[in-house]
Amino acid sequence: xxxxxxxxxxxxxxxxxxxxxxxxxxxxxxxxxxxxxxxxxxxxxxxxxxxxxxxxxxxxxxxxxxxxxxxxxxxxxxxxxxxxxxxxxxxxxxxxxxxxxxxxxxxxxxxxxxxxxxxxxxxxxxxxxxxxxxxxxxxxxxxxxxxxxxxxxxxxxxxxxxxxxxxxxxxxxxxxxxxxxxxxxxxxxxxxxxxxxxxxxxxxxxxxxxxxxxxxxxxxxxxxxxxxxxxxxxxxxxxxxxxxxxxxxxxxxxxxxxxxxxxxxxxxxxxxxxxxxxxxxxxxxxxxxxxxxxxxxxxxxxxxxxxxxxxxxxxxxxxxxxxxxxxxxxxxxxxxxxxxxxxxxxxxxxxxxxxxxxxxxxxxxxxxxxxxxxxxxxxxxxxxxxxxxxxxxxx
Ligand SMILES: [Zn+2]
Numbered sequence: 001x002x003x004x005x006x007x008x009x010x011x012x013x014x015x016x017x018x019x020x021x022x023x024x025x026x027x028x029x030x031x032x033x034x035x036x037x038x039x040x041x042x043x044x045x046x047x048x049x050x051x052x053x054x055x056x057x058x059x060x061x062x063x064x065x066x067x068x069x070x071x072x073x074x075x076x077x078x079x080x081x082x083x084x085x086x087x088x089x090x091x092x093x094x095x096x097x098x099x100x101x102x103x104x105x106x107x108x109x110x111x112x113x114x115x116x117x118x119x120x121x122x123x124x125x126x127x128x129x130x131x132x133x134x135x136x137x138x139x140x141x142x143x144x145x146x147x148x149x150x151x152x153x154x155x156x157x158x159x160x161x162x163x164x165x166x167x168x169x170x171x172x173x174x175x176x177x178x179x180x181x182x183x184x185x186x187x188x189x190x191x192x193x194x195x196x197x198x199x200x201x202x203x204x205x206x207x208x209x210x211x212x213x214x215x216x217x218x219x220x221x222x223x224x225x226x227x228x229x230x231x232x233x234x235x236x237x238x239x240x241x242x243x244x245x246x247x248x249x250x251x252x253x254x255x256x257x258x259x260x261x262x263x264x265x266x267x268x269x270x271x272x273x274x275x276x277x278x279x280x281x282x283x284x285x286x287x288x289x290x291x292x293x294x295x296x297x298x299x300x301x302x303x304x305x306x307x308x309x310x311x312x313x314x315x316x317x318x319x320x321x322x323x324x325x326x327x328x329x330x331x332x333x334x335x336x337x338x339x340x341x342x343x344x345x346x347x348x349x350x351x352x353x354x355x356x357x358x359x360x361x362x363x364x365x366x367x368x369x370x371x372x373x374x375x376x377x378x379x380x381x382x383x384x385x386x387x388x389x390x391x392x393x394x395x
Contacts, residue, residue, distance in 0.1 A: 003384060006359065008032045009044035011351040012330075013366035016046060021357040024384035028353055042386065044361055047378055048370055050333065051350050052113030052358025053310035054340030057241050057269040057294025058103075060136070060146070061095040061119045061129040065299050065308075066102035072304050078181065078212050082154055085301040086124065092301075095120070095129040100136035103298065103308065104144045109393050110309040111360035113144055113382040114344040116269075116294070118151035118178050118208070118241075121165045130169060143382040143395055145356075147344045149208045151178035156195060157186040163195045170199055175345065176206035176239070182221055184213050189221055197228040206237035208269070211245070218245020222257055226264045235265035239292075239343070243268060247277030254280045262287045269343065271296040272317035281321055285331075292343040293317060293335045310336040311374040318371060329368040357384040 004021040011017060011029070018035045020028040028035065062085070064070060070092060074084025093099065107115060119129045130148055137146045150169030152162045156179060166177045179196045182189035200207050209225065211218055222240065229238045246254060246268075258280065261268075267290040270279060284291055293313050298306035311333070317323075318332040341349035348355045361379040364370035380388035387395045 003039055004357075004381075004386070005035065005037055005039050005041045006044050006381065007041055008046050009049040009359075009361060010046065011049045013048055019049070019351065019357075019359065021381070021384045024357055026351065026353050026355050026357045029351060042379070044379075047361040048364045048366065049351060050111070050360045050362070050367070050370070051337045051355070052360055052380070052382060053111050053336050054292070054344055054346075054349065055107060055112050055115035055294050055310055056292025056340045056343035057271060057296055058107075058115045058117040059119070059297035059300060060100050060103045060115065060117045061133050062089065063099055063103045063298055063300045064092045064094065065099055065106060067092070067099065069299070070301070074301075078185065081302050082185075086154060088301055095125060095132045097132045097135045097139070100133055101139050104136055104140055104146070105393055105395065106298075106308045108140070108144055108380060108382060108387050108395065109377065109391075110307075110311070111377045111380045111388075112308070112310050113356075113358035113380070114146075114340075114346065114349075115144060116147045116149060116208070116292075116343045118149045118210070120153045121150045121162070121169055122152060122154040123159055123161055123165075124154075126165060127169055127172065130172065130174065140395055143385065143387050145344060148174045149176040149178045150174040151210070152180060155180065155185045156182075156192045157188045163199065166196070167199050167203065170203035170205045174205060176208045176237075179207065179209035181211060181213050182224070183217055189224055193221075193224050193228055197232050197234070200234060200237070201232040206239070207234065208239040208241055210241050211243050214245045214248055216245075216249075218243065219249060219253065219257060222246070223260065226260045226266065229264040229266065238264065239267045239269055241269040241294075243270070244276055247279050251280075254283070258283055258287050258289060261289050267292065267342065269294055270317070272313060272320050274316065274320065276320065278321045290339065290342055291335055292340045309374060311371060315371055315374060326366075326368050329371050333367050333371055358382055
């Protein structure tokens with residue numbers, strides 16, 4: 001049964017089409033005026049249409065979005081941020097369903113319709129963060145599809161009991177379990193990775209590991225991860241998040257590692273931070289190593305930056321890598337949309353029949369123009385439902 005016809009929109013900047021939506025999916029895409037379907041019509045006014053953005057790396061459980069701003073404090077190191085967050089989070093009511101709903105609504109307002117989120121699992125909050133994220137997702141009636149990584153932010157081996165929590169999270173439906181700097185945080189990289197891979201293999205979940213360690217210390221851990229991925233048969237189910245070391249290594253070393261990543265089916269999530277070393281992204285693309293873009297946390301105890309807009313993250317990626325041509329700029333946008341689909345276990349995420357009807361409309365000439373200006377999202381359709389109109393949330 002037809003439920004909605006979005007008329008006169010330009011997918012990826014191409015000629016105008018009408019998009020017929022039925023049961024939450026795109027049923028048909030046809031040149032404007034040629035369709036004869038019945039149903040409610042929404043005038044797309046010739047706007048640029050993109051598929052919903054996919055945020056491949058977020059932390060929706062530990063923001064205070066919607067509440068007064070909190071000043072930056074604590075030490076600016078990974079361990080400093082961890083300690084500061086653990087000391088301060090209760091004061092800000094983290095985790096909370098209301099804050100998570102506020103973050104997810106902001107994602108939607110910017111056109112993000114699916115996200116992979118790491119959710120803190122530790123001896124302090126147990127699995128409470130995961131439960132609050134699930135409640136928030138349900139409150140929005142699934143407008144944003146959310147995939148959960150149980151994330152041991154505070155370390156694994158140095159905090160006895162955390163491995164058991166990760167195991168419980170895997171049983172309770174987390175799609176992946178996380179890890180963090182097995183060398184510099186746990187100071188026992190083999191033990192952390194063995195522990196994570198044992199759970200992943202036994203429970204059939206993926207692994208998505210935060211790796212901030214630079215240079216050869218980072219590369220050493222990549223190789224440990226590749227080795228265990230192959231031995232556990234987890235090809236295609238392991239993601240390295242951040243992985244700052246990769247961009248810092250000499251080209252020959254990068255090439256060796258990329259060959260290993262390709263063999264092990266390792267994917268890469270980056271938030272393209274300023275001052276990080278550019279990734280060898282063309283070689284990764286050509287070598288079939290998937291890259292996803294994410295916002296990381298926004299308005300949290302880690303950083304004062306971020307607003308949840310994936311177009312601005314794509315712009316940051318484009319700037320960091322010196323992209324200039326239309327094709328390269330369009331590739332940056334694809335990283336934030338179609339290319340991110342695998343990070344939320346979607347296939348066919350695009351403006352094509354059969355895909356979930358996740359559509360973002362922007363007043364832009366074409367894709368590069370949208371990337372440069374990141375204009376407001378005129379309309380967002382999520383799962384076939386109009387959730388943003390004239391830039392304003394309807395949910
Ligand atoms: Zn993160």
